[in-house]
Amino acid sequence: DDTMNDVLKEAIHFLHTYYEENKLPINERDARIEAVTKEIEETKTYTHTFEELSYGAKLAWRNSNRCIGRLFWNQLHVFDERDTTNLEDVMNALFRHIDYATNDGKIRSTITIFPAKRPDGTEPIRLRNHQLLRYAGYDTTGDPASRTFTKFCESLGWQGAKTPFDILPLVIENEHGDCLWRNIPSSIIREVPITHPEYDFTSLQLQWYAVPIISDMILEIGGIEYTAAPFNGWYMGTEIGARNFADTDRYNQLPAVAHLLGLDTSSNRALWQDRALVELNIAVLHSYEQHGVTLVDHHTASKQFEIFEKTEEKACRHITGNWTWLIPPLSPATSHIFHRPFDNTTLKPNFFYRKKEQT
């Protein structure tokens, strides 16, 4: 049937790439393809070797068109948790991911891969969080982006302290719909209080967590969908300073920063929002550096991406990218990215959003 043929087609395409890029013998490739074909005929799916899984996750990162951080695509630590289905064990693997990736501030790019979606479409494990570390959103305080998920957590019995920066619990489910939630041990949570090198920012009472760990995307490798595969890198400063703290439907801090700086916020032409943005982003970069937590500024990140373009060119690989996401939200035209087009073709392996009806 066509699903089986789809998996087979994707599997063969992935295995050709895997064997070619790793300079592995053709006869071994053909033997592997034969074995995989048989396994798919018998079971409608197949099992990746650890090496195939690891390289597939790196390829998915390299193919992520919206990611500016792809220079380091080949440096990804992979935790293989494909045999982990017990909810308590899954929860502990998530705590281990947070701890390993944080590495006392010297962040390590890491992915943990739980069992894949089965041929019948059932998912052994579902992670309900958008990111493993994120702040709760309440009606009048916290992160508005988390309001819906916070209400869901409260419906499970979770109660936050109602501060602007309450770390949400991890919420996971198995195929039977059994749901387990746990607060993350404070010992593995690394956060950075925001200060400014010249101005006194303490009255803003801002902080952010060290490690962004996306936990709601699907990793697809060779036709296999890993629906629970949380991954992290480190932040680019603008994500925190120009979006999370600045967006009016997030922490909306530009007016408070402008007042603290004594700016005239009554006139657009005074560019008070722009001055507030720059100082807020200077504060974020300064604070992470002071606390020894990895963070990249958007100029360095653009330079690194430029090197990535060149290394891909040298490897005779066609680079794909999504211009609208790749340009940084602060001073975008200072980046070379702004001044060139990108082919936004979707290559595989890759990371995908979960389709809405699957929620």
Ligand code: HEM
């Ligand atoms: C190592 C440092 C990294 C940096 C600085 C970085 C930076 C970024 C930034 C700034 C974005 C845009 C996010 C937004 O605008 O909301 C992004 C998107 C993305 N990154 Fe990276 N990244 C890094 C590592 C990784 C890793 C390790 C993976 C996966 C293995 C990854 C996969 C992705 C994906 C899939 C997206 C698009 C997400 C979406 O469509 O919502 N990145 N990255």
Ligand SMILES: N/C(=N/c1cccc(CO[C@@H]2CCNC2)c1)c1cccs1
């Ligand atoms: N620095 C990062 N930033 C992000 C990467 C992917 C997604 C996001 C958050 O995306 C949300 C959905 C659209 N914008 C906010 C942030 C990374 C997270 C995990 C690995 S690197």
